[in-house]
Amino acid sequence: MDIDLYQIFGTSTKNIIKEMLDLDIKGMDSLKEEPGEIHSMGVSSIITxxxxxxGRLLIDMExxxxxYxxxxxxxxxxDNIKNQMVLSTVSEINNIVSGDAVTQLNNSYSMRLRLAPPIVFTGQDVIISIPKISSLSSWGDTDYGRIRINIAWEGGNS
Amino acid sequence: MDVKYILPFLESIKSVLEQFGVDQVKRGQLAKNHIMHVNNDITAVVGVVGQVRGNIAYSMSEDTAQRIVSAMMMGMPVIELDEMGRSAIGEFANMVTGNASILLSNSGLEVDVTPPSIIFGRNVFFIISTVDTIKIDMETSLGRIEVNIGLEI
Incomplete structure (x- = not known):
């Protein structure tokens, strides 16, 4: 179960991006532990x-x-990532990915997870810190830029 | 958004700060926003799920954050926000939102709080809700805390 709690988000991200945008994500096959701070690549969205x-899912895009x-x-x-429609679209992608992954987790493990609405943000030198929770990241490449997902669960992966 | 959903968060900030010996907490300007533009250095966001669903963002300058952490640590000087300081700001946001969720539960609404996220950066544009957010400036003796409440009810 434990690794499933992380991997399911990578699978959902790849599937939803492919389904909605016909865009392949290369990579995103392995998970790596992140330090306490994550430097945003451009536009970041978090769902808790x-x-x-x-727990929470962070989707970070160049x-x-x-x-795109x-x-x-x-x-x-x-042409401006600060545009409200650009931010809203990235936020909605996270909502769909998280909804898909959490539905599968609830069905498989009866976790009764409920989602808070997504938040999305962009700015200068943005750093995201999620205190006291260890997290795992997975990176992927597309023809239009990199994508990273970061998954964290309270209590870690034990 | 009904005021009965907003007041618990404002009362909660006051009561949590009072626990740390801060007695000057005043409600300042109130505004309605869709996109949230933050010029402050630090924003802590906590989600709520259940019969009330949404996100609450607490934004402040680094100086204010240092003073809050110092107050939380019984006056210990804080000259930079290291990992422990950032963790303390997350805990502050968690305490305020958790306390507000108890006040909401007392009025018959079942709510749970999700883990806090702390975002550092300059000139940050946020969207924290699909509905408009209510922004309230809380003026405290430690500095201003900008509270953005986005609840989908």
Whole structure:
């Protein structure tokens, strides 16, 4: 079960991005422990959840990929990652990925997880710190930029 | 957003700060936003799930954060926000939101709190809710805390 709690988010991310954008993510096959701080690559979105355990998913994209996601899904030509529609689209992708993964976890392990709404942000020199929770990251590459997911559960992977 | 959902968070900030010996906490300006632009250095975000669902963001300058951490550590001087300091700010956000969730539970609403995330950076644009957020400045003797409440009810 334990490794499933992490891997399921990678699988959902790859599947949803492929399904919605017809975009392949290369890599994202292994998980690596992150230090306490994560430097944002451009646009980051976090969803937290609570049930029998508590945790969160961070999806972090390089600017080029965030713009591609928004432009493809909305059929527009945005060129600024601070645009509200670009941020909202990345946030919605996280909502769909987390919804898919959490539904599978609830069905398989009766975790009764409920999602808080996604948050999304971009800015200068952004660092994300999730105190007291160890987390694992997985990186992938696309034709439009890198993507990272970071998964954390309270109580770690024990 | 009904005021009865907002007040517990504001009361909670006051009561948590009072526990650390801070007695000057005043409610300042109130505004409604969709996109949240933060010029402060530090934002702690905590989610709530259950009959009330949303995110609450607490933003402050690094100086204010250092003073809050110092107050939490019974006046110990804090000259930089190291890992322990950041953890303390997360704990502060957790305490405020957890306390507010108890106040909401007392009025018959079942809510649970999710883990806090701390975001550092300059000129940060956030969206914390699919609905508009209510922004309230809390003026305290430790500095200003900007509270953004985005609840989907």
């Amino acid at each position: 959840f609570a049930g029998t355990r508590k 600017p080029g990929l965030a713009l 996601v928004a432009n493809t899904l909305l059929g527009e030509e945005y």
